[in-house]
Structures are given as C-alpha cells and as structure tokens.
Amino acid sequence: MPKGHVVEPANTQALEFVFGTVGFDLKEVRRGSEPVPAIYVSSLPGDLGFIDEVGRKKKLFFSAVLPLVLSANERVSRDRAKLIRLRDRVLDGANLHPPERDWLLRLAERYGVKSSDDIDRPLLDALNRRVDVVPVSLALAQAAVESGWGSSRFARHGNALFGQRAWSDDKGIVPTERTDSEGHVVRKYDTLLSSVSSYIHNLNTHPSYQEFRIGREAMRESGERLDGKQLAGGLLAYAEIGERYVEILRRVIDKNRLNELDDALLNRNIVTAFNQAG
Numbered sequence: 001m002p003k004g005h006v007v008e009p010a011n012t013q014a015l016e017f018v019f020g021t022v023g024f025d026l027k028e029v030r031r032g033s034e035p036v037p038a039i040y041v042s043s044l045p046g047d048l049g050f051i052d053e054v055g056r057k058k059k060l061f062f063s064a065v066l067p068l069v070l071s072a073n074e075r076v077s078r079d080r081a082k083l084i085r086l087r088d089r090v091l092d093g094a095n096l097h098p099p100e101r102d103w104l105l106r107l108a109e110r111y112g113v114k115s116s117d118d119i120d121r122p123l124l125d126a127l128n129r130r131v132d133v134v135p136v137s138l139a140l141a142q143a144a145v146e147s148g149w150g151s152s153r154f155a156r157h158g159n160a161l162f163g164q165r166a167w168s169d170d171k172g173i174v175p176t177e178r179t180d181s182e183g184h185v186v187r188k189y190d191t192l193l194s195s196v197s198s199y200i201h202n203l204n205t206h207p208s209y210q211e212f213r214i215g216r217e218a219m220r221e222s223g224e225r226l227d228g229k230q231l232a233g234g235l236l237a238y239a240e241i242g243e244r245y246v247e248i249l250r251r252v253i254d255k256n257r258l259n260e261l262d263d264a265l266l267n268r269n270i271v272t273a274f275n276q277a278g
Contacts, residue, residue: 003038003268004038004039004040004067004071004266004268005037005038005039005040006040006042007039007040007041007042008041008042008043009041009045010045011045011046011047012045012047012048012051012060014045015041015045015060015064016060018039019039019063022037022039023037024036024037024039024063026059026062026063026066026261029066029261029264030257030260030261032263035264035265035266035267036066036067036070036264036265036266036267037067037266037267037268038067038071038266038267038268039067040067040068040071040191040192040193041064041067041068041192042159042191042192042193043159043191043192044061044064044150044155044156044159044192046156048060048061048149048150048151049148049149049150049151049156057149057150058144058149058256061143061144061149061150062140062144062256062258062261064150064192065139065140065143065161065192065196066136066140066261066264067266068192068193068196069134069136069139069140069143069196070136070264070265070266071193071196071266072193072196072197072200073133073134073136073200074266075197076131076132076133076200076204077133079107079131080131080132080133082103083104083107083124083127083128083131084128086100086103086104087124087127087128090119090124091121091124096119101119104119104123104124104127105117105119107127107131108123108126108127111127111130111131111204111205112130112205113126113127113130128217129213129214129216129217130204130205130213131204132204132213132216132217132220133200133226134199134200134203134204134228135226135227135228135231135262136228136258136261136262136264137228137229137253137258137259137261137262138228138229138231138232138249138253139196139199139200139228140256140258140261141228141232141249141250141252141253141256141258142162142199142235142238142249143161143162143196143199144252144256145245145248145249145252146161146162146163147160147161147162147163153173154173154186154188157173157188158173158186158187158188158189159188159189159190159191159192159194159195160173160186160187160188160189160195161192161195161196161199162195162196162198162199162202163186164186164187164195164198164199164202165184165185165186165187166184166185166186166187173185173186173188203235208237208238209234209235209237209238210234211233211234211236212231212234212235213234214234215230215231215233215234216231216234219231225262226262227259228253228258228259228262229249229250229253229254229259232246232249232250232253233246235249
C-alpha cells in the first residue's frame with residue numbers, strides 16, 4: 001500500500017466524516033485550488049447503494065475512488081519516467097548498466113512485451129506504448145458504470161469496481177446470469193486499490209485494448225493532454241454492447257464533468273495532519 005491513510009468506513013456517514021476531517025471537497029479539486037488527500041478507502045460502505053440522493057451518492061463514490069486512481073497512476077508514472085530516461089539514453093547510443101538492463105527486462109515481462117534479452121528499439125517502443133497512465137476521467141466513468149456507482153454485488157463483496165473476469169470460481173464471484181456453457185467469474189480483490197491497479201494494468205496489456213494504447217501514444221507524441229472521452233473509443237471490446245458502451249462512458253464523463261479531475265494531484269501532507277489529529 002502506498003503512503004497515505006487507509007480507512008474502512010462502517011457506513012457512508014463515517015466516510016463523510018473522514019472526508020470532512022481532511023477538508024476533501026471535490027468542488028475545490030475541480031477548480032484546481034485544492035489537491036486530493038491520500039485517503040485510501042479499502043472497501044466501500046455497504047449502505048452506499050441505498051442513498052436516494054443522487055448527488056450525494058456520486059460525490060461519495062468519486063471522492064472514494066479518485067485517490068485510488070491517482071495513487072495507481074502515480075506508480076505507473078514513476079515507471080514511465082524511468083523508462084523514458086533509459087529509452088532516451090539508448091536511442092542516443094549510450095550503453096546501459098546491467099541493473100538498468102535488468103530493470104527494463106523485468107518491466108517488459110510485467111507488461112507482456114516479448115524480448116530476447118536485447119534492449120532494442122522495438123522493445124522500447126512497445127514499452128513506451130504500454131507503460132502509461134489511464135486518464136482519471138475515463139477510470140472514474142468506467143468504475144461508476146461497471147460497479148453501479150459502488151452498489152453492485154461484485155463491488156460490495158469483492159471490491160471489484162471494473163467487472164474484470166477470471167476463470168476459476170475461487171478467484172471471483174459467479175454472476176447470477178452465467179450460463180452453464182460459461183466459466184467466468186468476476187474477479188474479487190482484497191482492496192479497492194488492488195482492483196484499480198489491476199484495471200489499469202489490464203488496459204495497458206490486454207490485446208483487446210490495443211487501439212486505446214495507440215490512441216494514447218498518438219496524443220503523447222502530438223503533445224496533447226490525454227483525453228479520456230476521446231480514448232474511450234478504444235474500449236469497444238470492454239463490453240458486449242460495443243459502441244453503446246463507449247457512448248455511455250462519454251455521457252458519464254460529460255454529465256459529471258470528470259475531465260475537470262484529470263489534472264488532480266495527491267497531497268500526503270493532509271494525511272499527516274489527519275494522522276496526528278488522531
């Protein structure tokens with residue numbers, strides 16, 4: 001678990017109390033005037049799905065998931081920054097030190113990039129395409145859609161925010177609509193952060209999301225800000241409804257102004273004060 005304060009609220013009131021204690025206000029984050037406190041909710045409160053007030057439910061859901069997305073993206077960003085430094089050196093003709101070569105080869109293995117122990121241009125290009133963040137707006141929209149705003153059985157009992165599949169019953173929760181010919185389950189996780197990290201890794205490695213990665217790389221190369229709404233078009237394979245799914249994601253991004261959260265940053269100093277306060 002990265003540095004921060006882990007909470008497991010008994011109910012939504014307890015969660016609201018935590019956010020209030022650290023002054024976590026999504027309105028201020030949207031304006032760019034406040035960072036996001038590193039408060040990591042390990043599991044969503046069970047009564048979240050019973051909140052009738054839509055605005056309150058959405059605010060709680062996004063406030064709980066946003067720090068998790070930022071934390072998971074931070075880890076990827078650190079790897080990406082090191083990757084780019086080493087890539088630039090290689091392309092400039094420099095020789096890497098053995099620990100640097102080993103690190104790149106381990107990174108390639110983790111991201112499913114085949115290598116022959118040679119640090120060459122194809123390997124570095126493939127890593128450059130895969131080792132990158134998922135826009136906050138897109139991650140939040142998918143979490144909301146896939147988990148029913150945190151009220152789904154998979155989210156409540158398996159910390160599963162993104163409906164990712166597994167193929168062994170002991171690794172997940174069996175969907176009620178699963179037919180006899182199907183063998184998938186919805187993968188369960190120990191914490192919500194594990195679910196978010198797994199989702200980002202899935203988009204960065206699975207063959208079905210190659211178009212998403214190509215689009216993201218093109219934005220990087222042109223110096224554009226990563227656009228979650230546009231990149232949603234690369235996720236046709238995420239759900240059986242294809243184009244309709246992309247339309248839903250884009251509508252959620254627009255309706256909830258999630259693009260305003262794409263530049264949010266974590267602040268761990270607030271958590272220090274929270275810890276000291278007790």
